[in-house]
Amino acid sequence: MLSTLNAAALIGIDAMQVAVETNVTGGIPSFTVVGLPDNAIRESRERILTAIRNSGFDIPPKKITVNLAPADIKKEGTAFDLPIAIGLLGSLNLIRHRFENTLILGELALDGSVRRINGALPVAIMAGKEKIKRLIVPQANAAEAAVAVSASNATIKVYGVETLNETVELVNGRSEQAPVTVNVAELFEREPEYPVDFADIKGQGAAKKALEIAAAGGHNVIMIGPPGSGKTMLAKGLPGILPPLSFEESLETTKIYSVANLLELQRPLMVTRPFRSPHHTTSNIALIGGGSNAKPGEVSLAHNGILFLDELPEFTRNALEVLRQPLEDREVTVSRISITTRYPAGFMLIAAMNPSPAGALKDRDGNLTATPPQIQRYLSKISGPLLDRIDIHIDVPKVENTELFSTSTAENSQTIRKRVIEARKIQLERFNGTPKIYTNAQMNAKMIKLFCRLDTESSQKLMDAMNRLNLSARAHDRILKVSRTIADLEGSEKIAMKHLIQGIQYRNLDRDFWSF
Template sequence: MLVKVFGSAVFGVDATTITVEVNIDKGVGYHLVGLPDNAIKESSYRIAAALKNNGYQLPVKKITINMAPADLRKEGSAYDLTIAIGILAATGQIKSEEVSKYIIMGELSLDGGMQPIKGALSIAIKAKEEGYKGFFLPKENVKEAAIVTGLDVYGVENVLEVIDFFEGKGTLEPTVINTREEFYKTLDYPEFDFSEVRGQESIKRCMEIAAAGGHNLILIGPPGAGKTMLAKRLPSILPPMTLKEALETTKIHSVAGKVKETGLMNQRPFRSPHHNASSAALVGGGSYPQPGEISLAHNGVLFLDELPEFKREVLEVMRQPLEDREVTISRAKFTITYPSSFMLVASMNPSPGGYFNDPDAPVSSSPAEMQRYLSKISGPLLDRIDIHVEVTPVPFEKLSDTRNGESSVEIRKRVTKAREIQSVRFENFENIHYNAQMSTKQIREHCALDPTSLQLLKTAMERLNLSARAYDRILKVSRTIADLEGSEKVESNHISEAIQYRSLDRDGWLG
């Protein structure tokens, strides 16, 4: 007897429906075809044990299983439940009429229990698009799949629950989640809040500007000055994610298997890879490509601590994603594109010893050592970072102050208002949403300077030995400062503040 059941494979961030055809014939043998990997080939042992431990069994007949389309590589252990239900239906141990109306996915334990799978949200979206009645999957993944409305999503803990459902013996209720309610539940309650930060008012201001204009940022300072603490709080002042952004972000994390019990993500992601990360870990890839850290940071923040400690070739692979807001991974037979629109925040010590050229510092470094250390960062990468700021240690008087600072929610209101101004400004441009993405033509149009401001900028560039690449960056940042103040024109005070945020362009840093 031939029976067709349906599973799904995830490529990139999208799912493709897989038809699992199970044929029972005379003879003996178990034949699995359709380009399965080793994890799928080993499924027969898990399935046999799981069924036997729940009162069912594999037939002593010739079992042929084809996973179509047969020229598409299948990977992972998530097809265990699909194949098991197909075998039971083909041998008449369960009713088969309803089986083909559902997507069935899950890894089986030897006792019939379920292990979580990856890409549940992408699979659920595809199942709804293709008109399937429902989706069976492990209970740990049910929250992310239930985000999709109009599809019955059943979270199960044991293969017996699925068997009883098709036999009409048990009652299995679909999981229903109010997506909008879940999305707005904790939107204004960030995990890390700027009100907890003592002192560092100038750095908070700098991070507010970076968040308002989507500017990449680098923090330079000695150990213990608060660089990491400040960076962790940056997502809390970014504009709240839209429902579309939340779905995009959740989809990527679902493919990487990092969602499970959390359901819809409503906080912007913050990713902080260690400096020994490889190129594939950062941008994605592998034999079976998976999203990397820059894609997991999509719509959020990628924080690179101790930037000069990263391998140079690892940092260089970020240059194209920083410009294009997506990363493409090519293989011989297919190409996968992952979205990667993120804010880059980096931190670093000013020298190998960790301190500025200060004779009173515990470990002092000479100017030559500092410059050699800083030169580990390539010019093209630094060119994509708009704001450079020096972080100094907090004095005792500030540390011991018991009063709370301004909350992230209050700062976020100003940031959101500035972003709304930019949304209107760039409404006719498909790929430009905030000031950091402006081209040279748009800079000339939206950052026109009066004679006073122009003279100020000229003087600053000459006296501070600012590089030519700093010119456009200063104009972009000054445009954001003007937006935060609600000013239509870029004025001299906006220019003067923006000039402060180009530390690494000054003589004595990178030359």
């Protein structure tokens, strides 16, 4: 007897509907799964049969064939355990056929309990679009799936199950379980906690101002300074001055974490911007994504947030070079033999480095801590094309003792964030109607020409700077973008000379910054 029900497969951070067709006939007993299943699905035979028997059902020896359609799309993961088990019980007439407009997903344990799966959020979004009326997922994924339903006002009902028997009761219509609901507005009302407040950082007024500009325009930053100058603390304080996530940004970020199985059980929706800080020994695949299962990497996990690379020259040259494409395109393409997957990677890059391989550039006596050739080799690990893609270069000097022991109160992150939000509002109005452009850092060449016009005197000043510093065309565009952001923070409609000069000063690594 044939039974058909709905399941789903993940393609990148999106889901597609999959029909699970289960047919049971007489003949030599066997259990075959077709439709391009991966090893985890092929191995599901023993899990499913054992879970069914341990749940109190008697499975006669039959020829069992399961087809996952469409058959030309690769199916991965253990989430097909539960729909295959329910389909098998339906084919054996051990449960009533009530699969219409129902989508089921879940991994089975041998005792019949249902375990958590990856990607419940994109599955729920897809189910709403496909007019599915009932979604059955593991209890651990129920709140995550309900977020998408609440946000889209879909008519789909989400049920969380903990066992195979509980799923059977739902399918048979004998369960009185209420659908799971989540108050999305309440999740956003919670005040996020940030580990570092700018008021806690002693000194570094110039660096704080540069990070405020970066936050306002979404610009990439590199900080250069000796150990102990506060580079890491400044980076960790940056999320506290960024504007809050919009719901669209939150949903897209949550989808990535859902697919990567990194979503916390108590947090079904990402409401704060991610801050990722991979170690410098991180491999290319871990950084950019990929592997046998084409998982999202650190650049995607930092989407709509911050990717902090401390000790930048210590990363391998290959690892740094793979950043060039996502920095430019705001997405990363992961290719395998059977499929090509695109993951969003719209992050702010915050990098930190020492001016010398020995740490500080000079010791207490004013002598270089390393020879000039050693310093040049150290700096050359960062390629010119990568530096061109970093908008703001910040000098972070050693904090003076007078500043460390000062009792004066610095400006807190909340105050700075208000200015950043106002500058972002100006940019949203400026780019209204332009898809996927929200900040000055995302402007293309046409937009730069339209929104970053200079008067004759300012144009000459920029030309002189380009000749003197030997700047590239990309660096020219970065200066104009940063200058536009500085003007926005001051509420200026035009880019004035002072805005341009400040933007040029943020190109430290384009000039002879270190005097040997």
